[in-house]
Amino acid sequence: MSQGIHRILFLLILFCNGSDIFGQSTTQYYHKNPQSVQDGQDVxxxxxxxxxxxxxxxMLFFRPVGEISYQELPMRYEGGNWAGVIPGVQVTGQGIEYVVILHKRKWGRIAVPLSSDPFNNPLSFTIIPSKKDIDQKTPKVKASTQFVDVDILILSPETGSVNRPEEVVIAASLFSTAIIDKSNFRILLDGQDQTKKAIxxxxxxxxxxxxxxxxxxxxELLFKTTYGLDVTPVEWAFNVNKGMVNVSEGFKYKGNIGGQASSNTASGIN
Structure with missing residues (x-):
């Protein structure tokens, strides 16, 4: 069976499976856009x-709409597709922009969207807000009657923010928490105790x-009051990314896209 017939049959199967499938096709690939994505859902x-x-x-590169830097995830070959999953914890806000870069065995790379500068022309999908009205900037606390609630202000990094590794400083303010024993605390980073390195x-x-x-x-920040009672633990998460300036520029000037786009290329669809 020729490559062209194989491609036609594949597309017919996709479109016959339901009207809710949206995608783009070029002479090199078929890509299905995420649809009806819920806040917090794996994509x-x-x-x-x-x-x-x-x-x-x-490699899958993605970022929240409005952000400058991309995060990256390796993709896997599964069932005839190159696939990557954006974790639900990072699917927040109004939408996500993304780019896929595939490396060929012989030479060159293929971008989705098919563009000479894909990082400045990414694909995107919108996010449907969850039913719960959650303020993403509020640190998560463990509710329990065994804890004392205290107002601890997170200074940095902001919840859900994207940071370069050399710029990360974890900081919290206890100015309005006179009942906290400032000599009795623990700070956990990814579950590892980092208290000895904290100031x-x-x-x-x-x-x-x-x-x-x-x-x-x-x-995770753990404190005790001056009476020895446990303070409600404060938890939040942030992202670290090395930045995409060099990667995008390298692709733009050195990358070989290979092949020609059809009249229905991914680069024209968001």
């Missing part, structure tokens, strides 16, 4: 290839972490 991004030149690796100075708790990996990181 599958997949690309089906038509070209005979094998793909050896794929408490005039009501400001700070920690400069070492060698943060790319991805999502969690912080």
């Amino acid at each position: 599958l991004i997949s690309v089906f290839m038509f070209i005979p030149d094998p793909i050896v690796s794929g 408490m100075d005039e009501g400001i708790l700070t920690l400069v972490p070492d060698d943060l990996s790319i991805g999502l990181h969690s912080v």
Whole structure:
């Protein structure tokens, strides 16, 4: 069966499976856009290839709408598709912009969307707000009658923010919490106790972490009152990303897209 017939049959199967499927097709791939994405829901991004030149690796880049830097995730080959999953914890806000870069075995790269500058022309999908009215900037606390509620102000990083590893400083203010024993605290980073590296100075708790990996990181602050009672733990999460300036510029000037786009290319659809 020729490559062209294979491609036509594949598209017919997709469109016959239901009217709620939206996608773009080029001479090289078919990509299905995420639809009706709920806040906090895992999102599958997949690309089906038509070209005979094998793909050896794929990378998914994504960012919240309005952000500058992309986060990146490796993709896997599953059932004829190159697929990557954006974790639900990072699916928040108004929408997500994304780019897929696939590396060919012989030479060159393929971008989804098919563009010479995909990082400045990403695809995107909107996010449907959840039924619960949750303020994403409010740190999550563990509710329990065994804890004392205290007003602790998170200074940095902001909940859900994207940061470069060398810029991360974990900081919290205890100015309005006179009942806290400032000499009795613990700070956990990704579940690991980092208390010995933290500094408490005039009501400001700070920690400069070492060698943060790319991805999502969690912080938990544990305090006690001057009477020895446990204070309600404060938890929040932030993202670390190395930044996309060099990657996008490298693709723009050095990357080889390969092939020609059809009249219905992904780069024209958001």
